[in-house]
Amino acid sequence: MRIQMRDLTEFGGALLVSAGTVAMVAAIYVGVFHGWMYISTFLKVLISLQVVVIAISMLAALIMSASSWPSAIMLATRQPAVKSLRSVAIVIQALTFVLVVATSAPAWSAYKQSSAKATEIAQWKRLADQVSIVFATDIDELDRMELLIGEMVRDAESIEAVALSYTYTKEMWPTADFDKYSAISFVNQRWLDLVTMGTKKPVLVPVSHNKISEGLIHEIQEEIDILSREMHSGNLFEHLQFLQPVEGSRLPVAQGGGGEHLHFGDDILLAVVPSPYETFKDSTLTSMISSNNIVFTGVTATQQLLEQHSLDVQALRDHGINGELKVVYIAEEGILQAQFAAYFVWLQNLSLIALVIAFSVATAISGLITATLQAKRDFPLRLAGRSWMRILQSRVAKELLVGIVIVVIVVMLQRPHAIGIVLLTAAYGLLIVPLSHLLAVRWCFNGVSKRRI
Numbered sequence: 001m002r003i004q005m006r007d008l009t010e011f012g013g014a015l016l017v018s019a020g021t022v023a024m025v026a027a028i029y030v031g032v033f034h035g036w037m038y039i040s041t042f043l044k045v046l047i048s049l050q051v052v053v054i055a056i057s058m059l060a061a062l063i064m065s066a067s068s069w070p071s072a073i074m075l076a077t078r079q080p081a082v083k084s085l086r087s088v089a090i091v092i093q094a095l096t097f098v099l100v101v102a103t104s105a106p107a108w109s110a111y112k113q114s115s116a117k118a119t120e121i122a123q124w125k126r127l128a129d130q131v132s133i134v135f136a137t138d139i140d141e142l143d144r145m146e147l148l149i150g151e152m153v154r155d156a157e158s159i160e161a162v163a164l165s166y167t168y169t170k171e172m173w174p175t176a177d178f179d180k181y182s183a184i185s186f187v188n189q190r191w192l193d194l195v196t197m198g199t200k201k202p203v204l205v206p207v208s209h210n211k212i213s214e215g216l217i218h219e220i221q222e223e224i225d226i227l228s229r230e231m232h233s234g235n236l237f238e239h240l241q242f243l244q245p246v247e248g249s250r251l252p253v254a255q256g257g258g259g260e261h262l263h264f265g266d267d268i269l270l271a272v273v274p275s276p277y278e279t280f281k282d283s284t285l286t287s288m289i290s291s292n293n294i295v296f297t298g299v300t301a302t303q304q305l306l307e308q309h310s311l312d313v314q315a316l317r318d319h320g321i322n323g324e325l326k327v328v329y330i331a332e333e334g335i336l337q338a339q340f341a342a343y344f345v346w347l348q349n350l351s352l353i354a355l356v357i358a359f360s361v362a363t364a365i366s367g368l369i370t371a372t373l374q375a376k377r378d379f380p381l382r383l384a385g386r387s388w389m390r391i392l393q394s395r396v397a398k399e400l401l402v403g404i405v406i407v408v409i410v411v412m413l414q415r416p417h418a419i420g421i422v423l424l425t426a427a428y429g430l431l432i433v434p435l436s437h438l439l440a441v442r443w444c445f446n447g448v449s450k451r452r453i
Helices: 002-034 036-067 072-076 081-126 139-158 189-195 214-227 234-238 282-290 299-308 313-318 331-373 375-383 388-414 419-449
Strands: 130-136 162-169 183-187 204-206 241-245 251-254 262-265 268-272 294-297 324-329
Touching (some): 002 036, 081 262, 081 388, 130 282, 139 162, 139 282, 139 299, 162 189, 183 262, 214 234, 282 294, 294 299, 313 324, 324 331, 331 375, 375 388, 375 419
Parallel strands (some): 183 268
Antiparallel strands (some): 130 294, 162 183, 162 294, 251 262
């Protein structure tokens, strides 16, 4: 028990020193680059995580230590103390190999998508000055404000301060025939100007009406009839301009009913409306504003528009309306979500790297334990002129066979799209096994020759 206590105390002390160092460096970094006001919250989360990690590490160390506790028989027969660790080492080696193979495909797919997340962050930053209006009102009060909201949209259009993007996906519009397109988005020119700002080459090409299927044209016409100011909107449909991204370009559009989410695609049909106010009725405009599908430019300018159209708090109270309209930036949540997704990708890849290192270490330890236990057999065989490959072939063949079976089972259960990265990861695992055994037996042979084991 004294030996156990001493070992665990030294191990725990090393963990506490490293945890304290990490906490100190991380706290200074957060304070300098993000603000000292976040230190307390950050340290609470970090220290809680460190306590959990240290507790799990101590428990694992205790289990490993107890499993290697030598018995009287082992001491009497002078068996190596690591003999009892052999089964545990094999289990850890197999477990880490399963984790490496199983997580390689998801980590690779996430890495491939990281460029898309970087593009999304860049697009949200282009929309950093755009704001939406949040309605803190009930339905009845909202109905009373529709006329004023429509007039506000008309005036915002006159100064080019309103952008529209309302996108229908196949899931949102299951009855429509989308033909070769994945989504249909009603946009105005202001939205296109915002999302294509800074591009050096054209990213959109026009699509003539005769290249769109009759079924899709009919569906768009019916939707215009429902949402427009007039019951017969044939003239409005004639003024729609259709565009699509050029090959290789992915244009962002706001998802219908939830404009805080951007939908990227290179096969989106864009229906450019000449004027949101002239195209859609007041109730439709109000609904689109409430779902962030219509946004305005600038907090101050938008607040002035609310005041000019008697939609500020004081004017609403004078009209007996208890609710209020708030102006908020639309890009804040989008940027945070995209950044979190990008950080999560890097965490996945760092986790995969950590698993690869853990598997390599576990394989080396397992090979060293096996070489130590087989030293009495391997040493005379090597002196007799046997090659290392003949000496190792039986133990290496068993591990390679088990490894291949594990890879086949993981592939059958997971069915990954990126099968190449899975096979590459498996090849690394199957290569490190014979290499570890070879280095381990050579080390043991030298140790026995010099009577150091």
